[in-house]
Amino acid sequence: MKAPNPDSDSFQLADVVAQAIAGDEAVWRELIERYSRRIYALIKSRTGRDEIAEEVTQSVFVTVAEHLGSGRYAEQGKFESWLFRIAMNRLRDERRRAKRSRTQRSDFLERVAPTPADPQDESEQLVQLRAALGRLSEPDQEIIRLRHHADLEFRTIAELLDEPIGTVLARHHRALKKLRVAMSQTDEVPAS
């Protein structure tokens, strides 16, 4: 398979964003279709809640539309990292909100734990993988989710996190190693 040309892809995306800024609703819909489920997966994976993932995803696009519509966004070829930074900020706000709420504290802890809505729909392997991922440190989870759930290139993750790409690559590699260990520990736990 031929790898996509990142520069070409960026150029096309910049073109698409420019058309959205000009108020082209069809192009805006394309952007929604291209990114909404990736953002949804990012949020859902962290919170474990469909309703929160849906609300946060919607709010991210409303914010983006407002910025595009009001001229507050200047296209500099970093649309993806900007978009997912908004999503990450919303996720942090949501986590902060939940943490500060006494009544929701235990609820939040439940969210952190892997609790798929309908485990019967998932293979045992995916259930174990989600559980193992949830046991990693927050930074390790973050880098894995940005790479896989958000489906971002490493250079975009580096822009988003404002870290050198080498650091991002190393973080991802270390996180995978830890995930492998966490998976093996899961395997050793006898089923109750």
Added chain:
Amino acid sequence: MNQHGRQPDEPDQSLFQDERSALENQLDQLADHERSSASVALESRIMARSQASLSHAKTGSAAHPARGRRLRDLKRPHRLAIAAGLALLLFGGGYSLWTSTTAPANLPVDQADAASLENELDEWLDAATDEPMVIVTGLSELTQEMDELQRRLTDLWPTQTIHFDEDSL
């Protein structure tokens, strides 16, 4: 290259390379599963909710007309309640929020309303011409967050007075 066709831009690590590829493919499967768990109406809901903002780009108007009118129709305590709602949104529950009126701002801020509340407040702040005051009172937890809360609200609302009065309860 994994099943998603991303570039192999990760470092060449012979250590557990096969396992790594398998693990990455499993993660991609998990991610696909999460994406597919979204409602089939997700995109259309986003489209419906964001269309007003995009149409602004077409018309070039100074503000979102429908939403702006709605906000201007609100009474001042309710506007202030929106501001307090933002504080609640940003910093969570566990304390009370009062406006500068004597009546408490009984804020029905739930998860579903949070983002739209923030958006509405943002627009109202742009149009606000009076000098409202938000008095935030509450529990001891708030003290720890007061500086941060004031900074965030001041950033959003630089021309207005924001007063924190922990003892007024």
